[in-house]
Amino acid sequence: MPKLSPTMEEGQISRWVKNEGDSFDANETLAEVDTDKATMEMTALHGGTLLKILKGAGDTAALGEAIAITGNKGEDISALLTEIGTAKPPAAANAANGNGKSAEAPVAKAAPSVAAPAIPQSEIRIPQSDGRMLVSPIAARMAAENGLDLKAISGSGPNGRIIKRDIEQALAGGGTIVTKAAAPSFTPSTVVGASAFREEPTSQMRRVIASRLAESIGPIPTFYLTREIEMDNVLSLRKAINASLSDDQKVSVNDILVKAVAMALQKHPFVNASYQDRAIRFYEQADIGVAVAIDEGLITPVVRGANLKGFVEIGQEVRSLAARARDKKLQPEEYTGATFSISNLGMFGIKEFTAIINPPEAGILAVGAATQTPVVRDGQIVVRSIMNITMSCDHRVIDGATGAKFLDTLTKMLEQPAMMLA
């Protein structure tokens, strides 16, 4: 199992594109693999024949674990099969030392080579506004043979179909790297009296969101914890900080929230964790995914090590990530592999809501608007800026009390920001 996303530790075979006995060329897609973030294409580093599939569709394999044997047609693989049968997947070791970057597939050295770990050029398909990409067969084949990314080629045929001459132009260096936005097409209803409607094909991103969220609400036993937090001190802290900062450094409430969540996560390792089939993974730093709405849906760029960063740095990073997210210029490693996420709909006037966990994270915090609210303090009715937060918890990792304690810490840090220093 090759590493197809920056944070994946295991992958699930979504489907094999090649069957046993099929031969393939370099850069041809062998299988589609569901990683922690998306469905990736696993492509071949070099040509060969798919001799044996060890992990079928639906099977999960750790990084470096053998999923198939490739080699020359007719090659004897019996010895290799025996060896693989007794070998242990090395992914646990990688996970244990916490270094998610070192996982080369060790079995790839065996001859015949085992499951060429191939990392495609760009790992997630950029969603096309018209959904499906049109490519003529020979254009598809030429692109595959030359390692061209079809997503980077605009088609000159009917309906944007990528045809041979587009590939030839791209190979000659004259190809345009533009994604065409097709005008929405309207389908008039044939039923008289009923409302006409418009249909657009499902985008790749929409499908990924659907499958990920369905996956979440199904197998993940989720429960929700809500707290009211007095934000007055955060607001005055922000005012005080911003007074001495230039415009491009100004800090938002959300930036402070990101920092506070990251600090609180450091104190509650079960929340900054991930449930794996055979282990619970605890993350050393808090990589906070910040949900950003874009035209096509949403994406969660990640502020890495938010526990280690200051408000200003976090603020600048979030703004930069969000801007590039809207321009669809994020690199895969910039929107994958958070350890915990925040979804803030306060700016839309939402007071309180629940968010859906983005697996394999164990929790997500849904943040509402801070509003001036009458509350009782020391027997008096006073006005405070009250913000409701709701955490969705993966009960396989986080128990009720665990989550409540985390929220208590977070509440204290926001109500008394000095606690972040404690």
Place this chain on the structure above:
Amino acid sequence: MAVLTIRDALNQALREELYRDENVFIMGEEVAEYDGAYKVTRGLWKEFGDKRVVDAPITELGFAGLGVGAAMAGLRPVIEFMTWNFSILAADQIINHAAKMLYMSGGEFNVPIVFRGPNGSAYQVSSQHSQALEALYSNFPGLKVVMPSNAADAKGLLKSAIRDDNPVIFMEQERMYGIKGEVPEDDDFTIPLGVADVKREGTDCTIVARSMTVPMALEAAEKIKEQFDVSVEVVDPRTIKPLDIDTIANSVKKTNRLVVVEESHAFASVGAEISHQIMENAFDYLDAPVKRISTAETPMPYAKNLEALALPSVDKIIAAVKEVCYL
């Protein structure tokens, strides 16, 4: 080489084969004393007499069946249909007897027979006399189907058809009988069945045409070269069954684009079969969907202008080539 019309090339082939093998005989309506409805058999009755060139009554099923029986008994009949439209009356003898005899007799009786005549449209002969029936006969195991498009092919293929030991459907075209071409003078000149011919070499687009649409495709190819500097290759399968798909596929692998032009209707046509076989054999080489030009889905209109609109034309072929070449 002699320059002959297709009519005379066919006449030469028949004459040479009548000389070559005394078992060969011709039978059909008006083939003898009248010299043939389209003069393909001109002079043969005078030269070979009543036994070798036989006028049949207007009984297609009868003389087709007589031919099948004669072939089973060892003769080599060449049965002329005044047009292939009339073969529909004899379809039972062709499809159920000629095509199946070898199989159903356990190999006891082969049927070395040629059914020949003009196929497709003529000049305003309307719905019942303008049909191109090659797809019908190509659909049945046991029948070979041949469709020449020039004088040399007409002669060489007809001689091979007569010498073939099994039933051959030989389809000519009334509009083409007068087209002249060079023909080898060798008495033993034959063209093997099942071998396609590249009528014009090109690099950008393949047109597969047969019979009447071959000259159309060649004219279209010239015009496309002039107007768009696009190089069109024209492939004539010559034999529809067995089909030389390799030659067609190799051409498509070179040009990446295919237009099939045919005089028959489109549905379940030979063009549909070729499109399918190209999808099977050259899918990864296609740069555009295969385009077909066929006769309109209507009984052939009598009116001259409507007949012209219903049939394939040079302009329609040019438009199709432009489409698959994304011009």
